[in-house]
Amino acid sequence: MDLIFFGMQGAGKGTVGRFVAERFNLKIFETGAALRTLAQEDSPLGHKVKEIIEAGHLVPNEVVMEIVEDFLNKLEPGAQVLFDGIPRKIEQAESLNALLDKNNRTYKAVLIKITEDTALARLTTRKICSKCKKVFAAAYKANTCDEPNCQAPLTTRTDDNPESIKTRIEAFKTETLPAIALYKGNIIEIDGEPSIEQVANLAIKALEPLFETNL
Numbered sequence: 001m002d003l004i005f006f007g008m009q010g011a012g013k014g015t016v017g018r019f020v021a022e023r024f025n026l027k028i029f030e031t032g033a034a035l036r037t038l039a040q041e042d043s044p045l046g047h048k049v050k051e052i053i054e055a056g057h058l059v060p061n062e063v064v065m066e067i068v069e070d071f072l073n074k075l076e077p078g079a080q081v082l083f084d085g086i087p088r089k090i091e092q093a094e095s096l097n098a099l100l101d102k103n104n105r106t107y108k109a110v111l112i113k114i115t116e117d118t119a120l121a122r123l124t125t126r127k128i129c130s131k132c133k134k135v136f137a138a139a140y141k142a143n144t145c146d147e148p149n150c151q152a153p154l155t156t157r158t159d160d161n162p163e164s165i166k167t168r169i170e171a172f173k174t175e176t177l178p179a180i181a182l183y184k185g186n187i188i189e190i191d192g193e194p195s196i197e198q199v200a201n202l203a204i205k206a207l208e209p210l211f212e213t214n215l
Contacts, residue, residue: 001210002026002081002105004096006180007112009168010119010126011192012199014135016112017084019200024211026082027075034067035059045070065095072103081105093179108210109183112192112199116169123165127154137196 003026007013014030021028039050045066052059059067064086075081087093100107114122125138129145131152136145144151159165180187190203 002083002100002107003207004083004087004107004109004183005085005112006109006176007192008114008116008119008172009165010122011112011114012122012137012196013112014084015196016190016192016200016203017082020110020203020207021082023204024080024207026080028082028084029068029071029086030084031059031064031067031086034071038067038070061092061095064092065099068096068099069103072099072105087176087179089175090178090182093182097182107186109180109187110190110203110207111180111187112190112203114192118193119169120162120165123160124162126156126160128157129153130155139195 003017003020005013005017005020007016017028020026035049035053038046039053040046048063049059049067052063068086072081083096087096097107122137127136127138127140128134129136129147129150129152132145132147132150134145134147134150136154140146143154145154159168188206190199190206192199194202
C-alpha cells in the first residue's frame with residue numbers, strides 16, 4: 001500500500017510523513033530530493049534533469065512522472081512508498097494515479113487538516129536548516145539542525161511572511177484541493193491541529209489497519 005500525503009502549508013506533512021514512513025517501513029518519494037539525486041547520475045534521465053535545473057526551468061509534469069517511474073523501478077520487490085509533496089495539481093494527480101495503476105500498485109491518500117490561521121501561525125515562526133532544509137517548529141529551541149550528519153545553523157525562509165504565506169495557501173486551495181478531490185472515498189483525514197508528535201500518533205493509529213499484516 002502506497003500513501004499519498006496531502007496538507008496545507010504548515011500542516012507538518014513532511015515531518016509526520018517521516019514518522020509514518022519509519023513506522024511502516026515506507027520509502028519516501030519527495031520531488032526535490034529525487035531531482036537532486038538524479039541530477040548527480042550519469043544516465044539519460046539524470047542528464048535531462050540536470051539540464052532543466054541548470055536552465056532554471058520548472059520541471060514539466062511528464063518529466064516528473066519519468067522521475068517517479070524511475071524511482072519505482074529502482075525499488076526492491078514489495079517496497080511501499082510514501083509520496084510527499086506530489087501531486088500538487090489535478091493534472092499531476094491524474095498522471096500519478098495512472099502510473100501507479102499501470103504498475104499495479106495500490107494506494108491511499110492521507111490529508112492532514114489544519115485551519116488557515118494555524119498555517120499562518122506555524123509558518124511565520126518555523127525555522128529551516130540552512131543545509132539539509134529540514135523544517136523545525138517554533139517549539140524547537142536549538143539554533144542548529146538535530147540531524148547527526150548535518151547540525152548546520154537554522155534560518156528562516158524569506159517568503160515565510162504573511163503576504164507570501166497567504167498567496168501559497170490560495171494556491172493550495174485553487175490547485176491542490178481539486179487534486180485531493182480525486183481521492184474521495186480513498187482518503188484518510190487526520191486532525192493536524194495538535195502538536196506534531198500527537199498528529200504523528202494519530203496518523204499511525206489511523207494507518208495501522210492498512211499495514212497490520214506487515215507489522
